[in-house]
Amino acid sequence: MRAVVYSQAGDPSVLEVVEREPGEPGRGEVRVRVVVSGVNPTDWKSRAGATGQLAFPEIVPNQDGAGVVDAVGPGVDGIAVGDRVWILLAAHGRPTGTAQELTVVPADRVVRLPDTASFDLGAALGVPAVTAHRALTVAEGGPTRLAPGALDGKIVLVAGGAGAVGHAAIQLARWAGATVITTISSPEKAALATAAGAHHTVDYTTGDAADAIRDLAPGGVDIVVEVAPAVNARLNHAVIANRGTIAVYANNGGDSMTLDVRAHFSLNVRYQFLLLYTLAPEAIAAATHDITAALEAGALPVGEEAGLPLVRFPLERTADAHAAVESGVTGKVLIDVTER
Known part of the structure; x- marks a missing residue:
């Protein structure tokens, strides 16, 4: 072979x-x-x-x-x-x-x-979809599983919605009932994120991204699916809701970040770092089960027309x-x- x-x-x-x-x-x-x-x-x-x-x-x-x-x-x-x-x-x-x-x-x-x-x-699927599932299921108060209605009333911010993990996160969050906002860097990537199912896109290269996100989510964002924590730390603090979760799955843009401790603990912010290769087997099994359900529902298409x-x-x-x-x-x- x-x-x-x-x-x-x-x-x-x-x-x-x-x-x-x-x-x-x-x-x-x-x-x-x-x-x-x-x-x-x-x-x-x-x-x-x-x-x-x-x-x-x-x-x-x-x-x-x-x-x-x-x-x-x-x-x-x-x-x-x-x-x-x-x-x-x-x-x-x-x-x-x-x-x-x-x-x-x-x-x-x-x-x-x-x-x-x-x-x-x-x-x-694999790495992107399981990572996205985990990022959407680590928030305080849950949900720990995804299904239609599991994220009803939640606002999810996906950083870099045109990437593979971002794409899966948009689709899974939308399938589970969340309102999805994503940050992008060009009109072309905005079109991809929208095709994936994002309700709103914010171009972080133009204007004030924090103000734009707060206009869309006055009460703040419940879950951030984060690919670049060092770059986006200030933005995430500006838009996170009380008891919100920032789920970090990569280190694009730098390995170190600085956080204002008082500002974060006053909001009960949870930073959750996650790596697929060291997840508990139960978390992976839950992800594959839910992803299969989403597949059967036709909620995870790929191709340019799907973002x-x-x-x-x-x-x-x-x-x-x-x-x-x-x-x-x-x-x-x-x-x-x-x-x-």
């Missing part, structure tokens, strides 16, 4: 396409024929050495994907050969991700993909796919691995 591998950290040129024997699923594992692999920032950062010394002599990158179960190991219930599935955390703690024709993963890292959902959509353009590469150009994500391309980067 064809696989993309790297054996040293570095720029995308360390990725190479090789022939490898497919692995056999052991107890509690399944093998999936990968149709589409999804690329996330975490994938190129790991390849570039952000996590330090490589954990394995050879690594197949990419956490997310979608395909068809090809083989099932002993002790696996609820997943059968032929099932269409989406994959998450394929390469977490393991040397083999989804940038290969056949990948072996623990059974709890595959989720059945509804017949109405495409492989492209399945490959675009998330798809940028495609063949498996042989995985290095270019990583470079595109690293350069900040707008949209979701997908790799076509095998025939549909």
Whole structure:
């Protein structure tokens, strides 16, 4: 089978396409024929050495994907050969991700993909959708699960609504009943966020973003889904409601931030940092359950008309796919691995 591998950290040129024997699923594992692999920032950062010394002599990158179960190991219930599935955390703690024709993963890292959902959509879930779900379910007083009505009466601010996590957060929050505001940096990105379902967009490059958000939400924002906490700390304080939550899932724009302690504790503000790879298994299971319900309801479409353009590469150009994500391309980067 064809696989993309790297054996040293570095720029995308360390990725190479090789022939490898497919692995056999052991107890509690399944093998999936990968149709589409999804690329996330975490994938190129790991390849570039952000996590330090490589954990394995050879690594197949990419956490997310979608395909068809090809083989099932002993002790696996609820997943059968032929099932269409989406994959998450394929390469977490393991040397083999989804940038290969056949990948072996623990059974709890595959989720059945509804017949109405495409492989492209399945490959675009994983890291973005589970992260967005967690960000929307950590606020004081809940909800801890998402469903229609779960966020009724809540106002959610999504920072960077044109990104993959921002896109999923807009869709999930809208599906759950929230009023969604998102910050963007151009009319083009405003159009994408609106297509995703945002009720309001605020261009933070023009005028006073805090005043614009307060005009839309005089009582303040209940949940902020935050990608750039260091850059947005002052803005978040200016718009957060009493007992509001700022859920931080990335460090775009800087690793350190300064907070006015008194101003924040007087509002009972909760800062919740979250990282998908260290979430409790129960939180991931809850997310995949709710995301599946949203899929079945048709609430998580992808594509430019849905606010998330798809940028495609063949498996042989995985290095270019990583470079595109690293350069900040707008949209979701997908790799076509095998025939549909």
